[in-house]
Structure formats: structure tokens, C-alpha cells
Amino acid sequence: MKGQSMRTARLLALLLAVITCVAGTPVASAAPAVRYTNPIAERRADPHIFRHTDGFYYLTATVPEYDRIVLRRAATIQGLATAQETVIWRKHTSGEMAAHIWAPEIHFINGKWYVYFAAGRSDDVWRIRMYVLESSSANPVTGSWTERGRITTPWDTFSLDASTFVHNGVRYLTWAQQEPGIATNSNVYLARMGANPWTITGTVTRLTVPTLAWETRGFKVAEGPAVLQRNGKVFLTYSASATDANYCLGMLTASAAADLLNPASWTKSPDPVFASNTATGQYGPGHNSFTTDGASDVLVYHDRNYRDISGDPLNDPNRRTRVQKVYYRSDGTPDFGIPVPDGPTPVRLKAYNATSFVRHWEYRARLDTDVSPLADSQFKVITGLAGSGTVSLESTNFPGYYLRHRNNELWVERTDSSTLFRNDASFTQRAGLAASSAVSFESLNFPGTYVRNNGGLLFLQAVTDAQGRADATFTLE
Structure with a gap:
């Protein structure tokens, strides 16, 4: 009661x-709400859906083999479920970018396509760093890609989940990284981008460190940042805890008029804003992105439809890409609700x-x-x-x-x-x-x-x- x-x-x-x-x-x-049927893609984690001005949606995601970057293209979000999938890049056979190909994101910047992703080395698969691909082709599915190399940050440490956005005419990069002197697996950072889409410049701001109980279950993790700008505010969601049923989303909020590089501009949600739900049978929702269907904002994320995992969750291949509509409260803040049941969205x-x-x-x-x-x-x-x-x-x-x-x-x-x-x-x-x-x-x-x-x-x-x-x-x- x-x-x-x-x-x-x-x-x-x-x-x-x-x-x-x-x-x-x-x-x-x-x-009227656009209704979808979940999941959009089986065995596709860390999903990112980009809606381009050419009228198409582009989906990138982590494959369970961690060995390649795939891309889908469709005229609708639901169409991505049956769209042909193309491999646009494969891991190196040795050295850098030879292991743990994680969390690709596709963006269109200054007339070219860019894919941000994380990768390890053949001699140390956990030496994860961030890298960028570039394509000048009109259609990134069929175009050729050039490696633009690694994104350099102040520390040569575990880093991943690069994402980019423009606010008040300034392009920013946000990402997750392990910072020396802080006993966490990763924190979330923000910086301006420099002369090109793979270079940051100026002040690097630490936005959040996982300290709350729901951020530190299994591992002390804040990763997978994604930005939503609405109603005079900037919302940054991030994923927390281990990648099993504990995985969930937190959120930072700043005024659109604030200095985003000032940590004091941001307020952290005291509780998860999106988490596992036993009633709907959805577990470990996280590593989200945002897109739009033209009428509404759409939350894109992965989860599993079972709770118990045998062994390391990273070796379990069954995270699925899912979508659901974002609703807003009267104060302008997003309400993600709960991960809805499989099948037609409500x-x-x-x-x-x-x-x-x-x-x-x-x-x-x-x-x-x-x-x-x-x-x-x-x-x-x-x-x-x-x-x-x-x-x-x-x-x-x-x-x-x-x-x-x-x-x-x-x-x-x-x-x-x-x-x-x-x-x-x-x-x-x-x-x-x-x-x-x-x-x-x-x-x-x-x-x-x-x-x-x-x-x-x-x-x-x-x-x-x-x-x-x-x-x-x-x-x-």
C-alpha cells in the first residue's frame, strides 16, 4: 500500500x-505513438541508432565475438530488425585494435561519417582504448573506411564508450575512463573537440564517479554516456555496475544555459532511472543511446530476457537491442519508466x-x-x-x-x-x-x-x- x-x-x-x-x-x-516490436536485434549489445537527413536510420552495435563492426540501414526504426547487416571493419590480426571491439557509434560530422569504438591489443586484450573510423561516402554501409587512429586523453588508461554531441554550437566528446588515483573501473568525462572529430582540446571534466550502491554492484562502473537535449536542459545518461542483471542507467542533468565543463553544473540522480524489472522479464538494461522517430524521442538500449548468467557476463552473447518511447514529466525531465515486455511496445x-x-x-x-x-x-x-x-x-x-x-x-x-x-x-x-x-x-x-x-x-x-x-x-x- x-x-x-x-x-x-x-x-x-x-x-x-x-x-x-x-x-x-x-x-x-x-x-500518436509509433509502436515497435522488441527486440529489434538479437545478440547485439551497446546499440546506437543514428537518424540521418537522408531519411535513413543507421544501427551499430557490439557483436558477441568482439571482432568486427557491423552496420544496418533502414527507412524506419522497426525496419532495422530485418535490414541486411554489413561488416564495415574487422579487427587487426595483431597489435592495436586486435581484440575486444566494443560499442561502436556512428555519427555524421561536417559532411563525413565517423564511427567511434573501443578496442584492445592482441598482447593485452584489456588494454582498451578509443579509436575512430572515417568515411566520406554518401552511404556508409557501402562506402570505404579510413582508420583515423586513437583518441588521446590525459591518461594512457582503460578508456571506452566515446560519444559526441553539439551544444550551443560547440561539439563535445564524452567517454568513460579509469583515472589514476581513483579506485573505480571507470568514470564519465567531458571535453570539447578540437580541429577534427578524433581530437579533444582544453579542459577535461570528470562528470561523475560511481559511489552509490546501485553504481558499484559487482564493479564500480560509470560508462556508456549518452546525451539528450530537451526542455532547456541537458540530460546525460550513463550505465552503472556489472554487466549482468545489476546493470542500470543513471542520469546527470544540467541547465542548457550552464557551462557543461563545470562539474557543479550537473546534478546526479540519487536512484537509477532505468533498471531490471522482474515483472516484465527484462534484466540489465543499459548502454543506451537516443534517437527520434520524428514524433517522439526513442530510448535505445540492450538487455537480456533472463536474470541468471553462467560465468562471466561478457561471455554471455544474448544481450538484445531494444527500443521504447521516452515520455516527459511536467517539469520537462524524461521518464524512461521500466523496460517494457518483449513484443509490441505499449x-x-x-x-x-x-x-x-x-x-x-x-x-x-x-x-x-x-x-x-x-x-x-x-x-x-x-x-x-x-x-x-x-x-x-x-x-x-x-x-x-x-x-x-x-x-x-x-x-x-x-x-x-x-x-x-x-x-x-x-x-x-x-x-x-x-x-x-x-x-x-x-x-x-x-x-x-x-x-x-x-x-x-x-x-x-x-x-x-x-x-x-x-x-x-x-x-x-
Whole structure:
């Protein structure tokens, strides 16, 4: 049972939703959610998806053999799942760049393509350093690549996971490295880039050191930095702890107006912002990147669909590339929620005439704003339990629980596999009664009645007027 303070906050949010609904004024809605089917790629870790101006998406990732760099190209993110994969570079037979080819990232800078990656030596596979490839070809999948060599940092130590971004007209490099005198496996750093995309210049700033319990399970790790710039802020996510089920994401936040090279500009999240989830069967989510589908920001990451690993996690090949939509709280900060179940990604049902979302609260379905946890308001739209031609709405954080009507009230309940439950939890998805671009849900076993918001709670009711049509209309976001 949640604490009294949280209950009070929920009631206040519900009251706001009721007031907004009574006003009855349609609220501008975000573009409909693009839905994906996970995983995007089996046995592909440390994924990086880059959306280019040529209209294509490019996927690079670590292969479990650690011996080559692969690249996929597709017109959509989902298309990357079936896109042909091309080897654009192979490890050296000896010397530098001859072992542990890790975490490639592809970027387009000043009219050329660059791939950042980490590699060890044949005589010391753990002498990991950062390197760069360059291609001037229009299509990097078919083009030739030139080795531009190693990225030099202040210390000749274990370093990896280079990533680059531009902020206020300045290009930066962020990476992970083991710093002499600090007893950690790696910390996260930031510096400006110099005359070319493989050279840093000026001050090197240590952004974060793993010290918290969730950053130091198995190993003291902060690695895999990735940057998201939105809503007047710069968010830098990073991966922490060992690469098993303990792996998770932390986040640093800075104002877009701040000096990013000043460590004081950044605030660390006290808890992981993305972590393993037993209910959805996803373990060790991490080493993420960000892309966009044109309507929304998309979180790209890897995980496994099992917890227990035999031996060294680095020798387990089954990390998979996955994606899911990034949502934002009212304060502009990202809410990554939980790693969603395999299969179709879930959506949120946003009220057409309110800034509220359908969520479950102690299993009752209602509307709420700024839902926490996010997954309380995420539902997987699947083929109806009663059969084709209908849909059912499955809870994301309670798989096997579905939105169903009971005594004309909407609840989220676990299926008992009875015919009655299957019918109660199956709906015909219609064009929105108040807006054809939205949706409405008509009951299967009570035709003519719809899922409807009434006073902030959801009921199964007939619709007879404009207010009712608005109350029974939702956008899928």
C-alpha cells in the first residue's frame, strides 16, 4: 500500500483532472505513438541508432565475438530488425585494435561519417582504448573506411564508450575512463573537440564517479554516456555496475544555459532511472543511446530476457537491442519508466478533453496527470482475448492483467481465462467519437457502450451527447 502522502498527491491530481474534464475543452495532443516490436536485434549489445537527413536510420552495435563492426540501414526504426547487416571493419590480426571491439557509434560530422569504438591489443586484450573510423561516402554501409587512429586523453588508461554531441554550437566528446588515483573501473568525462572529430582540446571534466550502491554492484562502473537535449536542459545518461542483471542507467542533468565543463553544473540522480524489472522479464538494461522517430524521442538500449548468467557476463552473447518511447514529466525531465515486455511496445491513453492519462490506482481505472510510476499508465494493445476483430489492453507492469469492465466500472484485473472475463476485457477499437484521428473503445458484450471518463474515473456507459463523445475519446501516445 502506498504512503498517505502519495495518496494525497494522487487525490489532488485527480481533482485537477476532474476540473479539466468538466471544462470540456479539447486539449492539444501529441502525435500518436509509433509502436515497435522488441527486440529489434538479437545478440547485439551497446546499440546506437543514428537518424540521418537522408531519411535513413543507421544501427551499430557490439557483436558477441568482439571482432568486427557491423552496420544496418533502414527507412524506419522497426525496419532495422530485418535490414541486411554489413561488416564495415574487422579487427587487426595483431597489435592495436586486435581484440575486444566494443560499442561502436556512428555519427555524421561536417559532411563525413565517423564511427567511434573501443578496442584492445592482441598482447593485452584489456588494454582498451578509443579509436575512430572515417568515411566520406554518401552511404556508409557501402562506402570505404579510413582508420583515423586513437583518441588521446590525459591518461594512457582503460578508456571506452566515446560519444559526441553539439551544444550551443560547440561539439563535445564524452567517454568513460579509469583515472589514476581513483579506485573505480571507470568514470564519465567531458571535453570539447578540437580541429577534427578524433581530437579533444582544453579542459577535461570528470562528470561523475560511481559511489552509490546501485553504481558499484559487482564493479564500480560509470560508462556508456549518452546525451539528450530537451526542455532547456541537458540530460546525460550513463550505465552503472556489472554487466549482468545489476546493470542500470543513471542520469546527470544540467541547465542548457550552464557551462557543461563545470562539474557543479550537473546534478546526479540519487536512484537509477532505468533498471531490471522482474515483472516484465527484462534484466540489465543499459548502454543506451537516443534517437527520434520524428514524433517522439526513442530510448535505445540492450538487455537480456533472463536474470541468471553462467560465468562471466561478457561471455554471455544474448544481450538484445531494444527500443521504447521516452515520455516527459511536467517539469520537462524524461521518464524512461521500466523496460517494457518483449513484443509490441505499449501506449498511453490520453484523454481527449484533458491533460490526463488512463492509469490503474489500486486496480481501479481512472485519469491522472504526471503518473508515477509511469508504467501504471502504459498498456499493450493486443488482439482481443475474445478473438480477432477486437483488442484488449494489457497492463505493462502487471502482465496478465487487463482493462475490463465489471458492474460498468473499469478495473485492471488478472485474467481467469473465463469466457466472461475475455468478453469483458475485449473492445472494438473505433475511430474517436469526438475526433477521427483519435480512438474510442466500444464494449464487445454491451454494444453501444464505451469506455468513458466520468468525473475522473472510467466507466462503461452509453454516449448520447457531445460531452459524452469527448469523454469517450482517447489518443494513443
